Amino acid sequence: RAKRLGPGIHQLFDEHMDDDERAKILLTVDLTAAIGSEQIVLGYQPIIRNSDGLMTGVEALFRWTHPTLGYISATRAIALAEESGLIIEIGNWVLETACGAQSAWTRAKPEHPMTVSINVSAKQLMDPDFADRVAVILADQGTNPESVILEVTESAVFDGGPAPKANLKRLQTLGMRVSLDDFGTGYSTLTHLRTFTTNNVKIDQQFISDMANDRVAAVIVTSITNLAQSLGASVTAEGIETELQQALVIAAGADYSQGFLFGRAMSVEAILALL
Numbered sequence: 001r002a003k004r005l006g007p008g009i010h011q012l013f014d015e016h017m018d019d020d021e022r023a024k025i026l027l028t029v030d031l032t033a034a035i036g037s038e039q040i041v042l043g044y045q046p047i048i049r050n051s052d053g054l055m056t057g058v059e060a061l062f063r064w065t066h067p068t069l070g071y072i073s074a075t076r077a078i079a080l081a082e083e084s085g086l087i088i089e090i091g092n093w094v095l096e097t098a099c100g101a102q103s104a105w106t107r108a109k110p111e112h113p114m115t116v117s118i119n120v121s122a123k124q125l126m127d128p129d130f131a132d133r134v135a136v137i138l139a140d141q142g143t144n145p146e147s148v149i150l151e152v153t154e155s156a157v158f159d160g161g162p163a164p165k166a167n168l169k170r171l172q173t174l175g176m177r178v179s180l181d182d183f184g185t186g187y188s189t190l191t192h193l194r195t196f197t198t199n200n201v202k203i204d205q206q207f208i209s210d211m212a213n214d215r216v217a218a219v220i221v222t223s224i225t226n227l228a229q230s231l232g233a234s235v236t237a238e239g240i241e242t243e244l245q246q247a248l249v250i251a252a253g254a255d256y257s258q259g260f261l262f263g264r265a266m267s268v269e270a271i272l273a274l275l
């Protein structure tokens with residue numbers, strides 16, 4: 001929406017608007033301008049397979065360095081993008097860029113298969129053309145659908161009417177996998193799992209950080225892991241920062257781990273150097 005406002009943007013402001021709202025509008029205008037510039041990049045964070053400790057994939061994470069404000073968190077930037085509708089354009093760029101990176105790693109090291117996990121927001125999933133667009137992007141980038149994992153939250157899949165599930169089911173038939181992100185933080189997860197087959201469950205880092213000191217959190221991680229695996233889904237533990245946390249999620253049966261213990265989000269070249 002900000003884009004269409006163009007030079008008349010100042011007309012948006014009126015005396016009733018509070019400082020937070022003004023700041024948000026200005027930042028949204030800056031985000032519009034940042035699309036396609038060097039301010040915006042993707043970082044790739046390693047995902048480790050626990051059976052052998054190998055890096056088998058990465059998660060693509062949005063990184064915006066604002067020219068005067070510096071680093072803006074992905075949570076903040078993506079929220080602005082969702083509210084303004086910019087998420088469609090940004091989301092397409094993320095898909096293109098992440099798939100391009102996956103293809104580059106595959107060309108350079110075909111003997112080391114790598115998946116790329118891409119976060120997809122509710123608004124993208126509600127677009128009836130989403131599945132078609134993703135299929136075209138993968139074809140353009142020369143990316144094997146089986147190397148792509150779409151990370152979605154429960155609310156994005158289940159609260160948006162029929163389109164999100166239809167899009168995801170179609171992409172699954174093409175070979176892409178779906179991961180339920182931040183799992184355990186939403187509602188009625190058990191009912192949801194009856195209407196949609198997920199390929200992976202990503203246990204929210206809140207449970208992981210609480211596990212060592214909170215017996216209930218540890219029981220929840222083990223129970224989610226057993227439930228997901230019984231339904232045929234793999235389990236990823238995210239936010240692993242310590243050896244103790246890693247030992248606990250391995251004991252709970254998690255298939256994959258991700259977190260600062262293994263590495264932060266890094267460039268395409270840095271990932272290639274690790275392969």
Ligand code: C2E
Nearest residue numbers: 061062074075078094119120121239240241258259260261
């Ligand atoms: P998420 O998808 O749950 O991503 C995981 C977040 O946890 C990332 O934060 C990552 O940097 C952080 N993280 C990973 N390991 C650790 C750890 O060991 N400790 C701690 N404390 N944090 C860890 P980030 O990059 O700030 O992203 C925040 C959220 O923004 C993401 O949460 C995701 O919901 C959203 N996001 C990021 N990139 C994109 C994108 O390209 N598209 C969309 N739609 N959303 C995105």
Ligand code: MG
Nearest residue numbers: 059119151181
């Ligand atoms: Mg994610």
Ligand code: MG
Nearest residue numbers: 181182202238
């Ligand atoms: Mg997550």
Ligand code: MG
Nearest residue numbers: 181182204205
């Ligand atoms: Mg999260």
